[in-house]
Amino acid sequence: xxxxxxxxxTLSVQEGDNSIxxxxxxxxxxxYFIWYKQESGKGPQFIIDIRSNMDKRQGQRVTVxxxxxxxxxxxxxxxxxxGDSAVYFCADTIKAAGxxxxxxxxxxxxxxx
Amino acid sequence: NAGVTQTPKFRILKIGQSMTLQCTQDMNHNYMxxxxxxxxxxxxxxxxxxxxxxTDKGEVPNGYNVSRSxxxxxxxxxxxxAPSQTSVYFCASSHLGQGNTEAFFGQGxxxxxx
Numbered sequence: 001x002x003x004x005x006x007x008x009x010t011l012s013v014q015e016g017d018n019s020i021x022x023x024x025x026x027x028x029x030x031x032y033f034i035w036y037k038q039e040s041g042k043g044p045q046f047i048i049d050i051r052s053n054m055d056k057r058q059g060q061r062v063t064v065x066x067x068x069x070x071x072x073x074x075x076x077x078x079x080x081x082x083g084d085s086a087v088y089f090c091a092d093t094i095k096a097a098g099x100x101x102x103x104x105x106x107x108x109x110x111x112x113x
Numbered sequence: 114n115a116g117v118t119q120t121p122k123f124r125i126l127k128i129g130q131s132m133t134l135q136c137t138q139d140m141n142h143n144y145m146x147x148x149x150x151x152x153x154x155x156x157x158x159x160x161x162x163x164x165x166x167x168t169d170k171g172e173v174p175n176g177y178n179v180s181r182s183x184x185x186x187x188x189x190x191x192x193x194x195a196p197s198q199t200s201v202y203f204c205a206s207s208h209l210g211q212g213n214t215e216a217f218f219g220q221g222x223x224x225x226x227x
Binding site for chain 1: 117140144146154155156157158161163169171172203205207209214215216217218219220221
């Protein structure tokens with residue numbers, strides 16, 4: 001929506017541990033929330049999305065949780081690997097606004113061996 | 114499929130010059146987007162399009178123009194380049210519908226205005 005932001009700019013994680021990336025949003029009209037991964041020098045890559053009427057969605061090694069009460073979104077990465085080192089963005093779409101795709105500020109995840 | 118292709122990859126412009134950043138996609142997507150990303154920052158939406166002939170402003174449209182004459186192409190025009198437009202520009206496309214929100218991004222155009 002109009003404001004999609006993140007709590008933590010940088011997250012250091014030990015290889016094998018789980019990572020949790022947080023995101024706050026302000027617009028209750030968002031239809032979908034989406035997580036993207038951006039590796040250095042590349043464009044963002046889709047990870048997973050969640051519809052606004054859902055609380056949880058799981059993918060391969062990733063889980064997205066949506067708490068509409070406090071307008072909070074999180075991405076959990078299980079067994080974090082070196083290849084998970086990247087910047088992660090949350091984003092949303094609003095159908096009533098022409099489905100424009102709006103991004104938050106990003107969290108850099110550094111995986112320590 | 115090539116996906117989303119952006120050209121050029123790099124460009125240096127002088128203040129006041131103009132240029133067009135090209136973006137084409139071969140996935141028959143209806144939605145296309147232009148973003149700018151300043152160093153260490155997130156992506157700001159410049160313009161987007163829901164289909165051929167239809168464009169709309171995003172968060173930071175000033176200083177830019179777009180057109181969408183075909184489904185495949187969505188060029189971004191800078192008329193009078195300013196140092197504040199130094200950034201990496203990303204084009205993206207998607208086919209929103211039936212619960213599909215995945216957008217595909219190009220590799221970016223790194224623009225420096227001096």
